[in-house]
Amino acid sequence: xxxxxxxxxxxxxxxxxxxxxxxxxxxxxxxxxxxxxxAFWSPWLFWIAIGLGGATVSRxxxxxxGIIFVIAVAxxxxxxxxxxxxxxxxxxxxxxxxxxxxxxxxxVPTAGRFNGGxxxxxxxxxxxxxxxxxxxxxxxxxxxxxxxxxxxxxxAVIIHPAxxxxxxxxxxIHVYMGTAMERGAFGSVIRGDVSAAWAKRYHGIWYxxxxxxxxxxx
Amino acid sequence: xxxxxxxxxxxxxxxxxxxxAGLKREFEVCKLIDTTTCIGCKACEVACLEWNxxxxxxxxxxxxxxxxxxxxxxxxxxxxxxxHEREDGSxxxxxxxxxxxxxxxxxxxxxxxxxxxxxxxxxxxxxxxxENCIGCGYCMSGCPFNIPxxxxxxxxxxxxxxxxxxxxxxxxxxxxxxxxxxxLHFGTKPExxxxxxxxATQLRDHSDFPHAGVYDxxxxxxxxxxxxxxxxxxxxxxxxxxxxPRIPLTVKLWKHPLKWIGNLALIGGVLGVFFHYLRFGPKxxxxxxxxxxxxxxxxxxxxxxxxxxx
Numbered sequence: 001x002x003x004x005x006x007x008x009x010x011x012x013x014x015x016x017x018x019x020x021x022x023x024x025x026x027x028x029x030x031x032x033x034x035x036x037x038x039a040f041w042s043p044w045l046f047w048i049a050i051g052l053g054g055a056t057v058s059r060x061x062x063x064x065x066g067i068i069f070v071i072a073v074a075x076x077x078x079x080x081x082x083x084x085x086x087x088x089x090x091x092x093x094x095x096x097x098x099x100x101x102x103x104x105x106x107x108v109p110t111a112g113r114f115n116g117g118x119x120x121x122x123x124x125x126x127x128x129x130x131x132x133x134x135x136x137x138x139x140x141x142x143x144x145x146x147x148x149x150x151x152x153x154x155x156a157v158i159i160h161p162a163x164x165x166x167x168x169x170x171x172x173i174h175v176y177m178g179t180a181m182e183r184g185a186f187g188s189v190i191r192g193d194v195s196a197a198w199a200k201r202y203h204g205i206w207y208x209x210x211x212x213x214x215x216x217x218x
Numbered sequence: 219x220x221x222x223x224x225x226x227x228x229x230x231x232x233x234x235x236x237x238x239a240g241l242k243r244e245f246e247v248c249k250l251i252d253t254t255t256c257i258g259c260k261a262c263e264v265a266c267l268e269w270n271x272x273x274x275x276x277x278x279x280x281x282x283x284x285x286x287x288x289x290x291x292x293x294x295x296x297x298x299x300x301x302h303e304r305e306d307g308s309x310x311x312x313x314x315x316x317x318x319x320x321x322x323x324x325x326x327x328x329x330x331x332x333x334x335x336x337x338x339x340x341x342x343x344x345x346x347x348x349e350n351c352i353g354c355g356y357c358m359s360g361c362p363f364n365i366p367x368x369x370x371x372x373x374x375x376x377x378x379x380x381x382x383x384x385x386x387x388x389x390x391x392x393x394x395x396x397x398x399x400x401x402l403h404f405g406t407k408p409e410x411x412x413x414x415x416x417x418a419t420q421l422r423d424h425s426d427f428p429h430a431g432v433y434d435x436x437x438x439x440x441x442x443x444x445x446x447x448x449x450x451x452x453x454x455x456x457x458x459x460x461x462x463p464r465i466p467l468t469v470k471l472w473k474h475p476l477k478w479i480g481n482l483a484l485i486g487g488v489l490g491v492f493f494h495y496l497r498f499g500p501k502x503x504x505x506x507x508x509x510x511x512x513x514x515x516x517x518x519x520x521x522x523x524x525x526x527x528x
Contacts (some may be wrong), residue, residue: 043233055352056373072287087437103498120405142355143368147288147458153359157329158468158476165480169487172518176491183500197503 002081002216003113004199004206011209012199014188015216019079021190026072026125029065030171036062037164063140063203066132073129080122083113089205090116110204119175128163135160224386228338230330236337244340244387248410249394252417252446253456254430255401258283258297264296266317269381277372286382288458289316291367294378295393298457308323314445314456315393315402318365318378320344322439326377328473329360342407342442343380351375362438362463380442410444417446437464490518 005013015023038060039049049055073087092109093100099107100117131180135156138145145153178185184198199207210216225244226236267274272292277285290473300312322343327336335350336357346357346366351374357366358375366375383392389395390404403413414432421430431450434440445459453459 042481043231043331043333046331046333049352057354060373061356081391100499101494103501105501106281124461139354139356142358143370147364150359154466154468157356157359157466158472161480164481165476169483170488172484172491176495180491180495183501186458195503201503216334 002210002213004210005216005218006196006210007218009192010196011193012196013192013209014194014199014203015192017192020189020192022072022075022079026069026076029072030167032065033062033069034168034171037066037161039159040162063136066136070120070129070133073125077124077126083121084122085110086116090119093117095164103194105201110200111202111206113203113206115202121170125167128167131159131163132167135163164199167187222384225340226337227340228324228327229334230336231333232325233333239340242340246340246342246407247380247442248342248405248406248407249320249380249391249443250403250410250412250414250446251443252401253312253314253445254402254417254421254425254427255399256297256313256315256450257399257401258299258311259398260297261396262315262393262402263293263295263297265288265392266378266433267293269384269392270379283311288364289367289377291372291376294318294376300455300457301453312448312456314459316458317393317443318344318380319363319435320380320442321435321463322377323439323442325360325362325467325469326357326366327360328465329356329469330354331356333522339382341385342384343382344374344442345379345382346377348372348374348376360465362460362466362471364458406440407440414444416445418450421446421448433459435460435463437462499501 007013027096032052036052038045039047039052039055040062042215048056049058052058063194089109089111093111096108097117099105138156141158142153178189181200186192188194196207220290225238225242227239229236251485264456269461275286275293277292278287279285282301283297286293286296289296295315296315298316302312304310320343322342324336325340326329326346327338327344330336331354332350332352334347335352336344336346338344353368353375355366355368355375358364358368366377368375381389381393394402394404403410405413411432411434414434418430418432421427427448429449429451431447433445433447433450433453445453445456446454447456449455455459
């Protein structure tokens, strides 16, 4: 099975419909979790919860959106997990990261379907997602954690926000790159397609694979 | 101790200081529980239910006087009965009235994220305001005494109010009123501390309790409920009275270093990507039809495979 299609008029299908749908399932649930989580994080941001229908509603819904988010991450793991293992090319990509940041793209080695940075994003969200799920379940039902297992609640109190902060750092960079910095990337996750030049430049190894693959023609 | 005692000192989850805090001098109230004269009659439990309008909860029988294992959301005052073996092998029954300690540095208030759900009055009473409570249960993790309890019906957390409604009207708390042996006392903190010390001295000097002392935990800045114990060196023997209660370390780490590191990291992240855009701008691809900046027209670059698929 191919993980991309050559389309007419110099376009390439980068993300299929189910990949885009799962991405937005994760993204929209994450945004709700982020906003309500920030409201509980600081008194100075508590007004966000009021804007979202009151903090009581936010506290009730936050765990349910967490379940949606965890399901989306699990589905992502199923569809992308195998493509996210780090390769030698990714190491070269990381070595060239100063050039990548300075937009000196001709100095940056081209990547497979996902580059080193995308893989970091994926595994960061995957492992933080596991931590957030486990600690989140404890924080969802603190009244069922008996007093002699209180250390679980106390651990959850610190691990949940710490893991969330890591995802927020990844999220800021991901949203910035996906919208403002990498022109064309946002379209790839909306309608699925990118230009052939874009694919060749950033994901040349993947682009070569699908160009050689006769089943990747549409 | 009239209505002015409701001046607020601290508010949970609140942006900025408590309005009006520290304007006036107020007495700090204190409840003194002398465990050495408690007879375990549970009159204080009944008075608590009566005054606060709760009905009796279902009890359990486990071959002891302990009719329920711990306080509940609608049962704020519970005598803990503890069979304790003396050094000579004989058994004594230690009885301790368990309820909110009204800590000077309340762990529940520190952990609470909801604006105004927990307030600390200048007179020392720590009170939950259920209309502001969001039911997250963080107070239950912040408390070192296992006091705040979640109500599945109300989906909010409840605990002893030290009868704040009575105290503001110049009355003593309901439990104090009901105690038949005089083991419960209520007054200002200095008065109660003095009385407690006097009783402890009496127990040490004139009774056979060389380790008698006052339990006023300094790890939470002192409390507005203090105990006289037969053996102050072993408060754990009284059923869940921690030796050195403190606000849990992880709650402190979360509320102080992690909060500031996190805030700086988040602001730094947002500023970082913003200035990256100002300095380096977007990545533009030669020959990309999705070009965002206007450039002179150029011949469309045909990828080599293009002919093959058309």
